[in-house]
Amino acid sequence: MDTILRINVAANGGPKAKAEPVGAYAGMGGRALTSHMIAREVPPLCHALGPENKIVIAPGLLSGTAAGQSGRLSIGCKSPLTGGIKEANAGGQAAQVLARLGYAAVVLEGEAADDQLYLVYINKDGVKIESAAAYKGLGNYELIDRIKERFGDKVACISIGPAGEYRMAAASIACTDMEMHPTRHAGRGGVGAVMGSKGIKVIVIDDAGAAMRQPKDPEKFKAANKAWVEGLKKHPVTGGGLPAYGTNVLTNIINEAGGFPTNNFKTGQFKGASKISGESFAATMTERGGQATHGCHRGCVIQCSGIYNDKNGKFLTKQPEYETVWAHGANCGIDDMDTIAMLDRLDDDYGLDTIEMGATVAVAMDAGLLKFGDAAGAIDLIKEVGKGSPLGRIIGNGAALTAKAFGLERAPVVKGQAMPAYDPRAIMGIGVTYATSPMGADHTAGYAIATNILKVGGFVDPLKPEGQIELSRNLQIATAAIDATGMCLFIAFAVLDQPETFQALLDLLNSFHGLSLTGDDVTALGKSILTAERDFNKAAGFTKEMDRLPSYFKREALDPHKVTFTVSDEELDQVFNW
Amino acid sequence: MMTITIKLFASLRQGRFESESRALAEGSSVLDALELVGVSAAEAAVLFVNSRHAGPKHILAEGDSLAVFPPVGGG
The missing domain is CATH 1.10.569.10 (Aldehyde Ferredoxin Oxidoreductase Protein, subunit A, domain 2)
Structure with a gap:
């Protein structure tokens, strides 16, 4: 993962790909890479569908390795929905496959030169780009069926459907799963619209002939992965409730x-x-x-x-x-x-x-x-x-x-x-995350449900404002760091409750990359990501007054508890005051 | 005696039930109710009485609704 593939969609005669060394982004993965690159390379005041915006697609630091649960992909851009920075996260096969081909990121940049759609094919020998005119208007399912006919069923795809082509602010980017169904989406914030604005319909990734990424210290990595998998399997949520009944x-x-x-x-x-x-x-x-x-x-x-x-x-x-x-x-x-x-x-x-x-x-x-x-x-x-x-x-x-x-x-x-599936009045910790996350209302940005409702990582009463700021702050920091690793966020259930499983995660990162990270370094990583994101948003015109819930959540009491959201504005402004 | 409703979820339903009314002696606790239906305190990770989190020592009252969950998560 020492290469960044930049695809300039403004080039004459159709998009042109150029591979370059990872450079300033060395050591970054997932959300760390997408958010730092967007913050550094995209003017915050640009229009999200304009030529200055970029789509950054990045596997995590452990994606493409043998580490269990490491297949998450981060997709970053300036969001056409929020007007701020966005990292949308997806499962599926794409992260593992891209990482095995050696790519730290694929970046779509520039202004589409024409109204044409293109297909990008990436394999171990390089990149080919061709017209995707025949796929115009197709839904993801039919698109992937056609890709299968042509490229077989062992490739991974990153694609948009008609909503992305229409540049809708709710458009997602689909990733294929193990059965090659387009079911795993970088859903939030309209990332699909930005991909559509770049004129890229689908990226086909073929890792045939590419080896799994190899750790710096194979013995330590193997031992860490064993402890890691055991930790996930023994926790009752990651090893029991989630597999049996799903989310x-x-x-x-x-x-x-x-x-x-x-x-x-x-x-x-x-x-x-x-x-x-x-x-x-x-x-x-x-x-x-x-x-x-x-x-x-x-x-x-x-x-x-x-x-x-x-x-x-x-x-x-x-x-x-x-x-x-x-x-x-x-x-x-x-x-x-x-x-x-x-x-x-x-x-x-x-x-x-x-x-x-x-x-x-x-x-x-x-x-x-x-x-x-x-x-x-x-x-x-x-x-x-x-x-x-x-x-x-x-x-x-x-x-x-x-x-x-x-x-x-x-x-x-x-x-x-x-807002997602939790009312912020009856579960105030998640309300703090909704209000303050640089992403807009996003449960995954600081999943206070774990501690407010599920009693994972302790317990903070969901119906009272006390303790919610600290809870959301700590979770937002930890989440930003996890999103950089390529690990599925559900590892948090095991990591929050089992110190030895958190240590196994550190051991995986350290043995793979030859590092000596501690828990404090992970916290610093999370803070650096959030800081870059908030700085981007500030430069895009965001103020603290935008870190608020709509006023009716303070006015209309919710049944059955008859509660309103009572975390004060002054407290909300302390979330990032670490 | 008093009557309460006991609701079980996810894996706790296996070999038991979803929702039943049960009679308990006045002054019984959540733990007493769990014992009555054969759920150990270790299995019952999250407990609600009338939709509010409650601990095993919480004293139940006539008409209460007790919901019992094993460890669950998602999102």
Whole structure:
């Protein structure tokens, strides 16, 4: 991983690729690399869809190695949704494959010279770029079927669907999984729109003939990996709950806690929760011949994914994640599994962020465009997005824009990005993360649910403001560092509770790269990433007044606990005061 | 005696039940309720009484709803 591949889309005669040494970005991976490169090379005041913006695609420091759970990919840019810096993170095969080919990053830069679409093919011999005109307008599923016909089923793909081509602010970038389905998305912040603005439809990565990356100290690395995998397997969350029920094991517990946003964040409990819970999904998937336990990339130990078949036993989509089940389910008043699975499939096919889309459909429902619980209407609305109709263009640009278009105050967004599946009034720690993360409302940026609800890493009462600032601060720092390693964020459950598993992670990094990192160095890494991101946002015009929840979260009490968000603005301003 | 509702989730349902009403002596604790349905304190990682986090020593009251979760996570 000592090479950066820059693809200049402005070149005459179509994009040109140039490999260069990693240079100033040596020793960086994942989010560290994407955020530092965006902060250094992209003018903060540029338009996100303009020529000065860049897409940076970076595997983590441990991606492409034998280390378990190391297949996460970071995709960075200036976000067309938030107007700030963005790192969207995805599983699937791409990170491992890119890293094995020796790339620390692939960068798409410049102004597309024409309206053409291009395909980028990368293998051990180099890079080829050709017209993708034949793929124009294709959904991710058909696109990948065509790629398979041509390149076989051993490659990994990074692609956009029609939403990315339309440059919608909710457009995602899809990564293929082990079965070569385009189900793993860098979802948030409209990264797909930026890829679309660069005129790149798909990047095909072929690691045939490329070896696994080799550690500096193979013996220590092997021992560390053994301890690492054992640690993940022995923790009851990473070794038990997640593989058995997937991320949607959360539906019942968040609903029970009264923090499960229902009908566009009107109440904190959903009557239909048990019908769409992880327990119900797992039983249905098994009954229909799908899989309830499955990994999204080679080397996954936790196996939280699954395969969802339709009523006829035919593949429909991957097991919808908790966030998707919530967004298209409870938040829209929909309690039908097959509807949620179909919406997940459509979002993946068009290349859309499921969180933003569910939040947006709920806003449309709240505005009276359709009724809460209207399953067929929700599917039709997402199909409008796929068609690119005038209504679809509004919906495809997210919850904030849709609320504005329909004259509605209740847009559950921070910095223009929709809140995920936890109400910040009943779970105040996550509210602090939503408010202050440089990414906009993002649960993964500092997953306070672990300590507020799940009692992982201790316990901080979710219904009170005390302790939430420190909790979110520490989690945001740790998360930024984990996002640099290429490790799946779910390792945090084991790392927070088991000091020996955290040590195994340090040992993996040190033995692979010949380093001597300590816990303090990891903290410093997280802080440096957050600082670069916040500096970019500040230069892009962000102020502390943007580190706030919409005011109705302070005004409207949420049932059943009848709580408002009571962390003060002054306290929010202390999150990054370390 | 008093009646409470006990709800079990995820792996705790295996060989048990999803939701049942049970009679308990006045003054019983969450731990007493867990013993009644054969769930050990170690298995019960997260407990809610009427949607609020509660500990095993919490004293139950007539009509309470006790929700019991094994260690779970996601996101």
